[in-house]
Amino acid sequence: MHYLIIQNALSAPLFTQVRAALGKGSFSDGRATANGLAQAAKRNLQLAPEGHAELLDCIAQALLEQPLLQAFAMPWHVGRPMINRYAVGMAYGMHADAAHIGDLRTDISYTLFLDDPASYAGGELVIDSEGQQFSFKLPAGSLLLYPSGALHEVREVTAGVRHAAVGWIQSRIRDAGQREIVAKLKAVPPALGQGGQHQALAVQTNECIQRLVRMWCD
Ligand SMILES: O=C(O)CCC(=O)C(=O)O
Ligand SMILES: [Fe+2]
The missing domain is CATH 1.20.5 (Single alpha-helices involved in coiled-coils or other helix-helix interfaces)
Structure with a gap:
């Protein structure tokens, strides 16, 4: 599987702002932003975008300008992320992301990990690519880019809380x-x-x- 990890993908001040929003915002049922089979597999919470639109746009813009992301993804558009929360017992079962989300064709999915991995148990993002499984639980501030066509899941969180900013990229090259x-x-x-x-x-x-x-x- 062709994937990329970018450490400290956001500037320190922007990352601090994102972390601060986790404590301030209201979180609601994540099933509101999934359909069909993915909706049935989804058990998490999502930060209500109201009041955070500017911050979420700043994240997308910062990622669009990231040189390592540009080299890997050749982005046309980086979609505005959703910020999700998995408390104890929450998970997102194996699913395929929709081919279109918002006004983007989803070529590349991204997860920006927001917590110290030692602060929660479980919560690995596991990607199944041609029968091989890749498991990711990355340091706070690390960004994972992976093909949107690959089946993936977030394993159940069994202690602590996992947060991530998750979104999609439309590439100049779809394949x-x-x-x-x-x-x-x-x-x-x-x-x-x-x-x-x-x-x-x-x-x-x-x-x-x-x-x-x-x-x-x-
Ligand atoms: O939280 C993650 O790392 C990924 C979540 C996910 O797969 C999704 O929202 O479609
Ligand atoms: Fe997904």
């Missing part, structure tokens, strides 16, 4: 495999360096990258 090829190739020209003996190879690699992007982008 995860093609996106991976472009992202990997993009690392090559900087490694070859400018002006050295490999200059011609760097230019040629960049030419191929641009041709692939033109072929595969929306």
Whole structure:
């Protein structure tokens, strides 16, 4: 599975603001923002966006400007996140995210972990990719990006409370495999360096990258 972890994905002041909103906001049943099978699997709470729209937009904008995210996701749009809360006994069973959420096609899902992992038990985000399971319980401030097409679940929290800011990204390249090829190739020209003996190879690699992007982008 092609995924990426970005540590300290938000600036410290913005992260502090997000943490502060957890204590101030009112949380309601998360099933309001899911449909069908996903709704049946969902047992969590969500921060009511009223009064927090600006903060949620700031998170989306900060992620859009994140260089590591740009290289990995090639984003057209980063959707405004929802902030969820899992208290003891809450979980989100195995589900597929909807292909469209709001006005986005969901190519990449993101979870920004908001709590110290030692402060809660359970609550792992487990992703099932072609029969292989990947389990994530990341430090506060770490962002996980993973393909929206992969089945995933949040395991039951058995002590403490888990919070996360969760959202979706529409990429310029919808196919995860093609996106991976472009992202990997993009690392090559900087490694070859400018002006050295490999200059011609760097230019040629960049030419191929641009041709692939033109072929595969929306
Ligand atoms: O809380 C998470 O890490 C993921 C939640 C999720 O899968 C969703 O809201 O669709
Ligand atoms: Fe999900």
